[in-house]
Amino acid sequence: MNTYFHTERPKILILEDEPLVADGLKKHILDLIPSAEILPILSSVKKAINWFEQSQITDLIFADIQLSDGISFDIFQRFEPPCPVIFTTAFNHYAIRAFEVNSVDFLLKPIEKTELKLALEKLGKRRASFAFPDLSTSLQQSQKGTVYLKRILATTQNSLVPITEEEIVTFIKEELIFVIIQDGKRLLTDFQSLDELEKALDPSLFFRANRQCILRIDSVKQIKSNFKGLEVQLKTSSLPPIPISKERSTIFKKWILGKSG
Numbered sequence: 528m529n530t531y532f533h534t535e536r537p538k539i540l541i542l543e544d545e546p547l548v549a550d551g552l553k554k555h556i557l558d559l560i561p562s563a564e565i566l567p568i569l570s571s572v573k574k575a576i577n578w579f580e581q582s583q584i585t586d587l588i589f590a591d592i593q594l595s596d597g598i599s600f601d602i603f604q605r606f607e608p609p610c611p612v613i614f615t616t617a618f619n620h621y622a623i624r625a626f627e628v629n630s631v632d633f634l635l636k637p638i639e640k641t642e643l644k645l646a647l648e649k650l651g652k653r654r655a656s657f658a659f660p661d662l663s664t665s666l667q668q669s670q671k672g673t674v675y676l677k678r679i680l681a682t683t684q685n686s687l688v689p690i691t692e693e694e695i696v697t698f699i700k701e702e703l704i705f706v707i708i709q710d711g712k713r714l715l716t717d718f719q720s721l722d723e724l725e726k727a728l729d730p731s732l733f734f735r736a737n738r739q740c741i742l743r744i745d746s747v748k749q750i751k752s753n754f755k756g757l758e759v760q761l762k763t764s765s766l767p768p769i770p771i772s773k774e775r776s777t778i779f780k781k782w783i784l785g786k787s788g
Contacts, residue, residue: 531651536562537586540578542602543615544570544595548636552589552615555640559647572597579606587631587650592616613646617680617687635678635689675729681706681714688714692732696746696763698724700739709746711765734782736769747783752776 531537539556543549549568556563566585569575571594579602590599590612603612617636632646679695680687696707704718718724725735735741742761749760751768756776758768771779 531560531647532586534586536564538564538566538584540566540583540585540588541568542570542575542588542590542594542599543568544591544593548591548638552638552643555638555643556589558640559644571595572599572601575599575602576605579609585610588612590614611650613650633676635680676727679706679716681716683712683714690714692729692743693745695743696761697743697766697769698741707763707766709763711763730782731785734779736771736775736779740769742769744783750783 537560539560541549541552543552549570553565553568556565566583569578573596575594587610588608590602592599592614593616599614611631613632613634615634615636615638631650634642634646677692679690679692681690682688690706690708694708696709698716698718698721699705699707699713700721704716704721704724705713706716707713721735721738721741725733725741728741732744733741734744736759742759746761746763747759748762751758751760755770756773757771757779759771759779760768
């Protein structure tokens with residue numbers, strides 16, 4: 528029996544409207560689980576709804592968020608997921624809503640086999656205790672569980688660039704949200720708000736310094752006190768000090784020392 532499922536021949540459903548992407552994902556799945564049965568690939572919300580209305584049995588769903596006629600979240604608002612879900616997308620900002628469904632993981636395209644394998648290993652560890660909560664409680668459970676962003680996509684010169692969490696220095700909110708990386712580059716992200724972004728980041732690694740800034744713990748070089756609170760100098764010298772109010776100074780110091788929980 529494979530190590531990811533209770534059954535030797537798991538039924539896997541793919542929701543994807545790009546044929547080449549669907550074929551690539553199918554190949555990766557069969558490379559990792561040769562015994563898997565790949566069910567008919569569904570390219571639209573309408574087709575998926577028809578499928579679930581027939582109570583088809585599935586052991587795992589790979590759901591692209593943006594389908595040909597809408598987003599796959601609409602499906603799971605109508606039907607409680609009958610099995611674990613792994614979401615796929617090219618856009619970071621959907622990560623927040625992925626937490627609101629009982630998802631195993633959230634994979635950014637292009638999907639690499641190594642990341643798919645890690646997601647399946649996570650499924651294997653959780654399979655004995657899988658429960659499918661209603662949407663009103665699942666966000667709280669997800670944040671305990673937790674699927675944090677490991678990678679984001681940023682834009683530079685009309686191209687998308689994958690950025691790992693280790694490369695991030697800080698997120699800055701202006702008219703839009705930018706990420707500053709270790710080499711000092713400033714790249715545009717597609718996140719809609721720092722509030723939502725904060726929920727998607729590991730709180731042991733990232734701290735909401737103020738209304739305009741989220742910083743990463745490894746980026747902190749020096750901390751200075753002043754009458755307003757703290758000023759944090761980051762290792763990227765091109766950035767000005769990040770102000771932290773008196774009210775948040777104690778929380779910040781505990782976070783730096785690993786005592787924020």
